Amino acid sequence: MKNSVLVLLSLLLFACQQGNQQSAQSEDLSKNTPKGQASVVDEESALNILQLAVKTNDLSTLVAAVQAAEIEHVLVNAGPLTVFAPVNSAFEALPPGTVEELLKPENKAKLAAILINHAAPSTYKGRLLKDGRKIYMASG
Amino acid sequence: MKFLLKHIAIAFIISAGLLISACGSGGSGNSGALNKTAAEKVFVAPGEWDSHYAFVSGGFSGQLAVYGIPSGRLFKVIPVFSVDAEKAWGFNEETKPMLTTSHGFIPWDDSHHPDISQTKGELDGRWVFINANNTPRIARISLETFETEEIIEIPNSAGNHSSSFVTENTEYVVAGTRFSIPIPQRDMSIKEYKGNFKAALSFLKVDPETGHMNIDFQILMPGFDYDLSHPGRGKSHGWFFFSTYNTEEANTLLEVNASQNDKDFIAAINWKKAQEYVKAGKFKTMSAKYTHNIYENSTHSATSKMETSVRVLDASKLPGLVYLMPTPKSPHGCDVDPTGEYIVGSGKLSASLTVHSFTKMQQAIKDKNFDGEAYGIPILKFDATLAGTVQQPGLGPLHTEFDGRGNAYTTFFISSEVVKWKLGTWEVLDRKPTYYSVGHLMIPGGNSGKPFGKYMIAMNKITKDRYLPTGPEVCQSAQLFDISGDKMELLLDFPTVGEPHYAAGIPAEKIIKRSKKFFKLEENKHPYSVTSEAETKVVRDGKNVHIYMTMIRSHFSPDNIEGIKVGDRVYFHVTNLEQDYDVPHGLGVIGAKTSELLIMPGQTETMVWEPKKPGVWPFYCTDFCSALHQEMQGYIRVSPRNSKVKLSWSLDGE
Numbered sequence: 048m049k050n051s052v053l054v055l056l057s058l059l060l061f062a063c064q065q066g067n068q069q070s071a072q073s074e075d076l077s078k079n080t081p082k083g084q085a086s087v088v089d090e091e092s093a094l095n096i097l098q099l100a101v102k103t104n105d106l107s108t109l110v111a112a113v114q115a116a117e118i119e120h121v122l123v124n125a126g127p128l129t130v131f132a133p134v135n136s137a138f139e140a141l142p143p144g145t146v147e148e149l150l151k152p153e154n155k156a157k158l159a160a161i162l163i164n165h166a167a168p169s170t171y172k173g174r175l176l177k178d179g180r181k182i183y184m185a186s187g
Numbered sequence: 188m189k190f191l192l193k194h195i196a197i198a199f200i201i202s203a204g205l206l207i208s209a210c211g212s213g214g215s216g217n218s219g220a221l222n223k224t225a226a227e228k229v230f231v232a233p234g235e236w237d238s239h240y241a242f243v244s245g246g247f248s249g250q251l252a253v254y255g256i257p258s259g260r261l262f263k264v265i266p267v268f269s270v271d272a273e274k275a276w277g278f279n280e281e282t283k284p285m286l287t288t289s290h291g292f293i294p295w296d297d298s299h300h301p302d303i304s305q306t307k308g309e310l311d312g313r314w315v316f317i318n319a320n321n322t323p324r325i326a327r328i329s330l331e332t333f334e335t336e337e338i339i340e341i342p343n344s345a346g347n348h349s350s351s352f353v354t355e356n357t358e359y360v361v362a363g364t365r366f367s368i369p370i371p372q373r374d375m376s377i378k379e380y381k382g383n384f385k386a387a388l389s390f391l392k393v394d395p396e397t398g399h400m401n402i403d404f405q406i407l408m409p410g411f412d413y414d415l416s417h418p419g420r421g422k423s424h425g426w427f428f429f430s431t432y433n434t435e436e437a438n439t440l441l442e443v444n445a446s447q448n449d450k451d452f453i454a455a456i457n458w459k460k461a462q463e464y465v466k467a468g469k470f471k472t473m474s475a476k477y478t479h480n481i482y483e484n485s486t487h488s489a490t491s492k493m494e495t496s497v498r499v500l501d502a503s504k505l506p507g508l509v510y511l512m513p514t515p516k517s518p519h520g521c522d523v524d525p526t527g528e529y530i531v532g533s534g535k536l537s538a539s540l541t542v543h544s545f546t547k548m549q550q551a552i553k554d555k556n557f558d559g560e561a562y563g564i565p566i567l568k569f570d571a572t573l574a575g576t577v578q579q580p581g582l583g584p585l586h587t588e589f590d591g592r593g594n595a596y597t598t599f600f601i602s603s604e605v606v607k608w609k610l611g612t613w614e615v616l617d618r619k620p621t622y623y624s625v626g627h628l629m630i631p632g633g634n635s636g637k638p639f640g641k642y643m644i645a646m647n648k649i650t651k652d653r654y655l656p657t658g659p660e661v662c663q664s665a666q667l668f669d670i671s672g673d674k675m676e677l678l679l680d681f682p683t684v685g686e687p688h689y690a691a692g693i694p695a696e697k698i699i700k701r702s703k704k705f706f707k708l709e710e711n712k713h714p715y716s717v718t719s720e721a722e723t724k725v726v727r728d729g730k731n732v733h734i735y736m737t738m739i740r741s742h743f744s745p746d747n748i749e750g751i752k753v754g755d756r757v758y759f760h761v762t763n764l765e766q767d768y769d770v771p772h773g774l775g776v777i778g779a780k781t782s783e784l785l786i787m788p789g790q791t792e793t794m795v796w797e798p799k800k801p802g803v804w805p806f807y808c809t810d811f812c813s814a815l816h817q818e819m820q821g822y823i824r825v826s827p828r829n830s831k832v833k834l835s836w837s838l839d840g841e
Contacts, residue, residue, distance in 0.1 A: 079234025091704045093766040125770060125813045127740035168814050170740060175839060 083120030097122040108138040115150045116159035129171040229679045231258040242301045242315050246686025249296045259681030267326050267335045268296030268319040272782035280793035284491035288340050289476040296321045301691040308355040308420050308636025312697035314398050316351040316360045323347030325362050331703045336482045339400050342475035343370045343387035349416040349429050362389040367410035380438035384410035404498045409562040410436050414519050420636045421527035423545040425459040428530050430521035452511040453532050460507050470498040485712040487790050503563035513569040514541050520586035525636050533584035544574035575613040580606045588633030590640030598625040605645050619675045624649040631692030643668045646687040704768040706789030713791035715760035720744040725836045732757045738772040739764040740813040746821030750834030762791040773809030783809040798825040
């Protein structure tokens with residue numbers, strides 16, 4: 048049964064190539080913005096969270112983690128987001144091997160969830176960050 | 188498991204069957220190779236950019252729409268002569284002065300002929316000029332902000348139609364009247380039109396740095412109707428050509444009475460001579476009231492100034508200023524080829540196109556080869572300026588543009604087609620139908636010294652069955668052709684906003700780098716701007732209350748205001764504190780008799796609100812700005828007139 052399915056599929060591909068090559072190929076129309084909004088080139092606007100993090104030496108582990116989790120686009124979104132950004136020493140304080148483990152491709156989703164748990168919708172700037180106020184994270 | 192596999196197999200077989208049939212019809216040539224090519228030529232993949240901008244006038248919408256070519260996608264409608272609630276144009280306090288005229292505040296007009304500024308005969312992509320027909324005005328639109336920056340009213344003019352075309356270094360933008368009128372205006376019998384009504388052709392000087400316009404002089408002409416105009420270029424730089432009709436000077440039933448003469452004229456105006464006459468003081472200063480409105484990006488506000496006089500040169504009395512070239516049958520279009528040698532007159536009622544030669548015109552002037560005069564203006568002999576005639580190309584010729592390869596393209600309204608013909612040999616090379624009743628056509632740079640002859644757009648007045656019906660009013664359309672080959676190839680027709688009366692096009696790379704992303708807060712000189720939440724306040728001045736408000740994702744500051752009374756005039760002066768591209772915020776207030784505000788990052792705008800009833804009234808952000816957009820709201824408390832509630836404001840209880 049499995050074999051016959053494969054045969055049919057290969058026939059199909061062959062037929063298409065014979066008939067009209069173009070309709071058989073489906074173009075990847077998302078290729079122009081591979082990182083979503085993070086692909087936008089804009090050197091005039093105020094720095095977004097991601098750009099700020101990249102420029103901050105003490106956040107290099109966080110940036111590497113964000114890139115490994117492929118959530119750059121979340122940090123450049125209109126938000127508003129407040130990121131409680133762990134500095135490099137915070138990562139270093141984790142049990143040995145934790146960061147390395149999380150950076151593995153198979154743990155991408157787990158890493159993304161952890162990082163998003165550090166981002167709160169809304170702008171908690173200055174006086175808006177008050178005692179007794181509940182802050183919900185983007186992860187819910 | 189077996190059961191599941193079977194189902195998968197069936198699903199595959201079905202989809203395979205469908206696909207095979209789809210492939211089959213694709214390959215059988217049902218849709219034709221040509222159609223596929225056209226689709227590919229107009230397809231701009233998601234995330235990619237069009238190669239050209241088209242600035243398409245809205246005709247009776249009074250606006251200017253920005254499209255991408257070749258996709259035909261609409262990017263923006265720039266409000267110019269008509270109020271626009273979407274962008275608060277003419278509704279907020281900052282832009283109301285832009286629509287002020289000597290007749291007061293005018294909320295509508297009819298925008299016709301956009302033209303892009305030029306340097307050395309080439310489009311430079313700095314500004315678009317466009318004319319208002321009804322209450323005569325010329326606007327200048329910045330191609331950095333894509334906003335109208337200046338509007339100047341044209342006195343002594345009516346039906347400002349032969350406008351707003353620029354000379355090859357944007358020395359001038361012209362504004363020619365359509366109607367002749369009493370100049371100065373006065374109460375007189377319409378029957379006394381002939382010989383008494385006059386026409387004014389205005390030359391507006393453009394400041395090469397700021398773009399600011401002022402009326403350098405007007406040329407007073409005989410009481411004909413003036414239709415279109417174009418500047419000389421290259422060898423004919425320094426001249427301007429205007430088509431005339433109704434040289435009969437009829438004042439009623441022009442449909443018939445303006446078609447009695449076999450020929451009308453193209454008026455050739457030597458504007459360099461006009462400058463000499465002005466310098467020599469040969470002008471008359473006429474008192475005239477007209478407004479000059481300028482929007483400044485630093486204050487985000489417009490001011491309106493009333494001008495009081497204009498310099499007028501009388502064509503009847505100043506030799507060498509104007510010559511008339513007889514042109515058959517009520518010429519409409521008056522188009523000059525890229526070399527500046529040929530001036531094409533399209534007689535609406537003629538079956539042929541008349542082409543004048545600038546070189547022959549110069550010779551005829553030198554030889555005084557005249558055929559009489561009209562009101563003291565020499566009429567050149569028809570044969571003396573005639574370069575050639577395009578014989579019987581179609582019915583109802585209107586407008587001509589050029590591809591820079593020696594070819595011209597003319598629209599024919601009655602026979603609904605575009606005809607390509609060759610300059611010099613006057614032979615017809617190709618014709619393509621339009622759908623339907625085409626008016627203007629546009630080739631990017633097609634009326635400059637350097638056309639970009641890849642695309643041509645024909646703008647149609649009637650579409651009837653071309654799109655899904657939308658009741659009695661159906662859209663008008665623009666029809667895109669590839670003109671890079673020997674034959675024109677129809678690629679696309681796309682619906683337009685209002686009447687696509689005329690358009691100006693330009694390669695995108697000439698504009699995109701200059702396009703502004705946001706306004707810098709530190710450069711905001713608006714008198715009511717505040718640049719931080721700490722500075723926000725509410726100030727009472729009698730019955731006027733000024734709220735100095737800010738907005739940033741995702742709140743207003745202040746967002747609770749009390750102490751407003753019925754009968755107050757409340758000014759919401761709102762500054763968008765964002766310094767990020769593409770993050771505008773809006774403001775809507777219940778019961779406001781204006782539009783929303785739509786405020787760009789770094790900009791300040793003002794809405795006036797006059798509460799009529801006590802209560803607590805909400806306001807909110809109208810532009811979906813962020814994930815917490817729906818939280819971006821506030822309350823304003825209105826108390827009775829005699830209330831003792833003190834003025835107060837807060838954000839987050841502070």
